[in-house]
Amino acid sequence: MDFTERVRGALLGGALGDALGWPVEFRRLDQIRAGYGPDGLTDLADAGRGGQVTDDTQMTLFTAEGLLRGGRPEDLHAAYRRWFLTQRLPGPVRDADGWLAAQDFLYASRAPGNACLTGVATDYRPAAPFGQDGPVNPHSKGCGTVMRSAPFGLIGLDPDQALHRAAVAAQLTHGHPTGYLAAGAFAALIALIAAGTPLRPAVDAVLTRLDALPRGRETADALRRALRVAAEGPGSAEAVERVGLGWIAEECLAVAVYAALVGEDARAALVLAVNHSGDSDSTGAVCGNLVGALHGLSGLPADWCELVEGREVVLQVADDLVTAFTLGDRTALDGRYPPGPAAA
Ligand SMILES: [Mg+2]
Numbered sequence: 001m002d003f004t005e006r007v008r009g010a011l012l013g014g015a016l017g018d019a020l021g022w023p024v025e026f027r028r029l030d031q032i033r034a035g036y037g038p039d040g041l042t043d044l045a046d047a048g049r050g051g052q053v054t055d056d057t058q059m060t061l062f063t064a065e066g067l068l069r070g071g072r073p074e075d076l077h078a079a080y081r082r083w084f085l086t087q088r089l090p091g092p093v094r095d096a097d098g099w100l101a102a103q104d105f106l107y108a109s110r111a112p113g114n115a116c117l118t119g120v121a122t123d124y125r126p127a128a129p130f131g132q133d134g135p136v137n138p139h140s141k142g143c144g145t146v147m148r149s150a151p152f153g154l155i156g157l158d159p160d161q162a163l164h165r166a167a168v169a170a171q172l173t174h175g176h177p178t179g180y181l182a183a184g185a186f187a188a189l190i191a192l193i194a195a196g197t198p199l200r201p202a203v204d205a206v207l208t209r210l211d212a213l214p215r216g217r218e219t220a221d222a223l224r225r226a227l228r229v230a231a232e233g234p235g236s237a238e239a240v241e242r243v244g245l246g247w248i249a250e251e252c253l254a255v256a257v258y259a260a261l262v263g264e265d266a267r268a269a270l271v272l273a274v275n276h277s278g279d280s281d282s283t284g285a286v287c288g289n290l291v292g293a294l295h296g297l298s299g300l301p302a303d304w305c306e307l308v309e310g311r312e313v314v315l316q317v318a319d320d321l322v323t324a325f326t327l328g329d330r331t332a333l334d335g336r337y338p339p340g341p342a343a344a
Helices: 003-024 029-036 055-068 073-086 114-121 159-170 177-194 199-211 217-232 237-243 249-262 266-274 280-295 302-307 311-326
Strands: none
Touching (some): 003 177, 003 266, 055 280, 073 159, 177 249, 177 280, 199 217, 217 249, 237 249, 249 280
8 A cells, every 4th residue: 555545544534533532522431322322423424513623633733734844843842832823713813824724624622632732832842851751741641642643653754763753742741751652652653554564563563662661661551451452352342441541641542552453444443442431532533543544545434534624634734744754845835834943
């Protein structure tokens, strides 16, 4: 499968999982079943919110934008500041800073994470060495790090570089080592899958890296729990909840990996990823990034792709990542992604 197909699948898959999970984000499993039937929410057409996406997709797009506008931690910080404005303003300002910030649909506030908001409200601070508490929200390990980090795995970095750069950028908002290392692990996983590695060996390769990192243990334990539960039997919501609820970074990653391992196709994986009592839109988004990278855009449910909000923008950003980082051609991109000030 061609790399572009995987990049497009990874970003649009994330949006699908986000949109499927958002209507049930704050519902317990019994409430979801009471509302949608014994199998839970199984079709985006039944979700009732017009395919809306949330902070997970918004921030993923701004991660990609930060990479396209310089890629240094300072550039990611500036990109997340532009996302922050989308959560504070009613719509794009005239002369918005870049093409992405001019997209009207991004100006919706749908339960954004507190650490993400407070983290980017502060000035840029360089990351701490891995294993130490980061400088911003040092005790936070919410899943807001993981759910935005797929683009680090989609720009042709090797898994170690993807891990490093995602974990550094995660420290812009979350300082708990598990919070930022889980994001790094996720980016490494995406990098491996996007390069053609099947999911299970990719998880094993990431576990090897986590085992070698100071404070990598919590994330490694969560991933091993996902593998163990996946080996126990067919997928179910009860099994998902034995893996975790996804509010915290390592559980979000583990639930997404579990669903991607057990679901027989992208649709089944996404349904598993959102039907539980936890953070359904984030586990859905992260699972969607994984299955999209695995199966490509054509492996995603076509009827859901038609429904999801922002589809054209998400696919444009995917193509722009490929153009800039795989084809190495920026000539058509500077209009949409003016380089950061110090990089200009
Ligand atoms: Mg969300």
